[in-house]
Amino acid sequence: MDDQLDRRTKRTRQALQSALVALILEKGYDSVTVIDVAQRADYNRGTFYNHYLGKEELLSEIREDFLKGFEKALLAPYKGMQKVQATQTYPSILQLFEHVEGHKDVFQALIAVDKGLVYEMNSVMRESMRRDMHIEMEKTEPPIDYEIMLSYQMSATVGVIMYWAETNFKYSASYMAEQLIALVRARIDHITFKRQP
Structure with missing residues (x-):
């Protein structure tokens, strides 16, 4: 019953x-x-x-459910694993994009109501990265600050998701995940100026 x-x-x-x-x-x-x-x-x-109690509470529950799914997608592919190579992070990136794609109406409605959702998505990922895993970086000169690196990585991820939403999700989740991975791994060669500064 x-x-x-x-x-x-x-x-x-x-x-x-x-x-x-x-x-x-x-x-x-x-x-x-x-x-x-x-x-x-x-x-x-x-x-x-x-x-x-009202539409505010209903909206709050929708937002909370979306963010919980977003956080879950980050770790789900690695259940039971102790570590993963940096070249094998595609599964979690794909699941993030699939979560957004599977809830795109919810995502667009939430964004329309509250631009703070972008910050919350960033925070959810950053907190999960702090609490649930640790990224080992190659040695660089000067050394890369861990918190700045986390902020950069999470902002890049959310920024690409926002771009995808702006295009009305014209690409597949797998294409977007591949693009994000390629962007994170790419090094800028040089910049050509189209007009003189």
Whole structure:
């Protein structure tokens, strides 16, 4: 009986989440009311309030779920492994892009409401990198500061994801993962000026 209730609760919440996302993309978050969300999900307002205090709490849950999936994607391919070579990080990069691709409506709705999501994605990855793994760098002169390197790597990843969203996801997740890996490994040869400074 409890399992049946849990499944029904989960179904209801998913319907309400999908409704809010669709409405944000159609008319913007500020124009959406609780009644709009309930009607789109084919429920009444009372059902909505049985699950959420308001649309802010619903949006917060959508955001939290998206970020949890983003963090999980980073580590999932390496379960049970002690270490991985830098040349073998494609699986986690691919899973990050696949997570965004699989939730692109959610991602676009969240970005439309809160530009701070970009910062949160960056923070989630950086915290996971600090807590769950350590990157061993080749020796350089001058030495590379670890925190600056983490910031650079995470900002590059989120920046490429944002570019992908701006193109309306015109490339596949695998293509984007390949491009990011190539960018991270590439060294700039030189710069040619198109016009004189």
